[in-house]
């Protein structure tokens with residue numbers, strides 16, 4: 001059976017005090033009302049990982065990072081190796097987020113190399129794919145996603161795929177359930193084409209303006225295993241509403 005997964009991507013938000021408070025609120029609520037059977041991951045900025053790791057140890061909330069390098073160590077100023085993340089107790093890493101593709105020239109090939117390195121270090125890679133507004137308008141959404149799947153996911157990939165239409169990120173305009181359903185069906189077919197049997201079980205998340213109001217309808221889509229949540233993950237109540245909106249399957 002597929003384990004649902006809700007991932008909170010804090011992006012470049014969080015100082016020591018507010019991060020610790022946010023986690024405290026999450027843990028207190030989950031102690032009152034456990035979300036048994038759902039994997040919950042929060043991905044704060046690198047600067048908070050070491051501080052939050054002890055707070056999260058032994059709790060139902062796992063710790064993720066927002067990026068990593070593809071090398072184990074070396075002369076890469078300002079970068080973080082996968083082993084440095086596991087060393088802190090990090091278990092997941094987001095790779096190829098469209099904001100990194102946009103701001104840092106991240107391309108499919110580097111995402112693939114990072115996914116290999118992350119998995120080798122014992123991290124679960126969460127690889128992001130999704131079309132821009134221009135690609136959508138020009139009818140290239142599926143081609144784009146198809147190429148990203150081929151280019152970003154390495155042989156033997158066992159991580160998580162996050163479908164995030166770029167135009168839906170941070171805009172308050174989530175894709176409609178019908179659109180998500182058809183795109184996820186396309187992604188599933190591509191995964192099966194690329195990986196055979198194992199492509200049938202890889203988890204696919206949706207991300208892009210998921211909030212407390214739309215989570216239930218998005219998470220009810222049969223092949224959507226969860227959500228990658230940005231803005232709403234900064235508000236414990238909203239994030240928890242999304243966690244609790246995961247349907248029993």
Ligand SMILES: O=C[C@H](O)COP(=O)(O)O
Nearest residue numbers: 009169170208209230231
């Ligand atoms: O990683 C998260 C996504 O980019 C979605 O962000 P958002 O929920 O703020 O639209």
